[in-house]
Amino acid sequence: MSYKNFPMVPKVIFGRGSFSQLNEVLAPKRLSIHAPFIYFIDDVFKNNLALISRISLSYEDRIIFISANEEPKTTQVDELVEDIILKSKAHPSGIIGIGGGTLLDLAKAVSIMINNDGEAKDYQGWDLVKNPAVYHVGIPTISGTGAEVSRTTVLTGPERKLGINSDYTPFDQVFLDSELTEDVPKNQWFYTGMDCYIHCIESLTGTYLNTFSETYGKMSLDLCKEIFLEGKLSKAEAQEKLMMASWHGGMSIAYSQVGIAHAMSYGLGYLLGTKHGIGNCIVFDHLEEFYPEGVKVFKQMKAKHNIELPKGICEKLEESEFDIMINVALSLEPLWENAIGENWKETITREKLRTLYNKM
Numbered sequence: 450m451s452y453k454n455f456p457m458v459p460k461v462i463f464g465r466g467s468f469s470q471l472n473e474v475l476a477p478k479r480l481s482i483h484a485p486f487i488y489f490i491d492d493v494f495k496n497n498l499a500l501i502s503r504i505s506l507s508y509e510d511r512i513i514f515i516s517a518n519e520e521p522k523t524t525q526v527d528e529l530v531e532d533i534i535l536k537s538k539a540h541p542s543g544i545i546g547i548g549g550g551t552l553l554d555l556a557k558a559v560s561i562m563i564n565n566d567g568e569a570k571d572y573q574g575w576d577l578v579k580n581p582a583v584y585h586v587g588i589p590t591i592s593g594t595g596a597e598v599s600r601t602t603v604l605t606g607p608e609r610k611l612g613i614n615s616d617y618t619p620f621d622q623v624f625l626d627s628e629l630t631e632d633v634p635k636n637q638w639f640y641t642g643m644d645c646y647i648h649c650i651e652s653l654t655g656t657y658l659n660t661f662s663e664t665y666g667k668m669s670l671d672l673c674k675e676i677f678l679e680g681k682l683s684k685a686e687a688q689e690k691l692m693m694a695s696w697h698g699g700m701s702i703a704y705s706q707v708g709i710a711h712a713m714s715y716g717l718g719y720l721l722g723t724k725h726g727i728g729n730c731i732v733f734d735h736l737e738e739f740y741p742e743g744v745k746v747f748k749q750m751k752a753k754h755n756i757e758l759p760k761g762i763c764e765k766l767e768e769s770e771f772d773i774m775i776n777v778a779l780s781l782e783p784l785w786e787n788a789i790g791e792n793w794k795e796t797i798t799r800e801k802l803r804t805l806y807n808k809m
């Protein structure tokens with residue numbers, strides 16, 4: 450047995466309004482007047498002066514607004530890297546990602562690829578990155594994915610949807626300012642929040658569970674129930690607690706693994722472009738057989754917040770398309786092994802997955 454040696458985010462600022470300290474945190478990290486800070490910002494903030502006006506651009510610093518309508522692609526990472534290298538007089542001082550999991554993952558991937566040869570797709574997998582990344586900062590504006598704390602950046606490539614998992618992936622600095630999550634639309638709040646809840650259930654019921662993961666997972670699960678089920682918190686408290694639930698949920702899976710909802714949701718994402726949060730919800734809703742208590746509580750939360758999930762998204766698919774989703778899902782072996790155990794192949798057959806996808 451060999452134990453994982455897991456890197457954690459070394460510097461974190463927590464607190465409402467802490468985003469205002471961004472400039473003072475970045476200043477000592479500037480390498481030279483020619484070495485810019487590049488800000489990747491979710492384009493929903495394009496006209497949000499309260500946020501943009503707090504970023505002081507100096508010298509060659511740039512803001513690049515990016516849409517989060519689609520999840521990050523390896524080709525998109527390659528294009529951003531090329532653009533930054535072509536337009537910068539010197540190696541950038543840092544990449545700052547401001548947004549949800551989509552923007553955070555782009556910032557992580559680009560900061561790695563600026564310092565590593567080849568294309569992003571070459572690094573999808575585990576521990577393939579050779580050189581440390583450019584200094585990179587993560588500033589979540591929606592809570593749940595745990596991307597702010599994780600060792601991966603999930604990318605859709607030509608052949609697979611898979612993360613760049615490496616010791617160089619985690620952010621050097623994170624800002625946890627829950628005020629930034631104020632305007633998240635309700636449905637999206639639920640979907641991304643449920644990503645966190647599902648991380649907890651999949652980690653806590655998995656065969657990979659250990660005390661490290663369990664302690665973080667329980668904390669995060671309790672917070673999720675307080676936020677989504679009990680509903681006694683003020684808006685600000687709920688925002689702060691969800692930010693910490695996301696963090697702890699990420700820490701929990703860092704040392705264990707996710708499970709069936711994630712494996713099957715990756716299939717939906719790869720074939721249909723279904724986004725991570727909503728995709729996990731669509732799948733998880735049908736997994737009572739595997740996670741009876743977790744799914745029961747999920748349905749209560751869904752009812753409490755009047756969330757209607759899309760139905761029939763697999764209705765018109767051809768057999769060959771089901772095959773693609775099943776291949777993607779089954780290829781994620783550690784997820785199944787965590788969920789079911791070493792002998793998972795005895796019960797998780799192609800027909801089993803075909804039946805489950807058919808219900809969605």
Ligand code: NAD
Nearest residue numbers: 517520549550551590591594596599601603632633641725
């Ligand atoms: P997202 O970044 O895809 O954003 C979802 C929507 O919310 C977008 O429309 C975005 O514009 C909007 N939004 C974000 N912040 C907002 C704000 N403050 N106000 C108004 N609108 C706002 O959402 P997500 O669920 O955080 O991220 C999903 C992505 O994260 C997927 O690409 C998934 O693969 C990835 N992911 C990564 C990890 C990891 O560990 N790296 C883990 C889980 C998921």
Ligand code: ZN
Nearest residue numbers: 594644648711
């Ligand atoms: Zn997830």
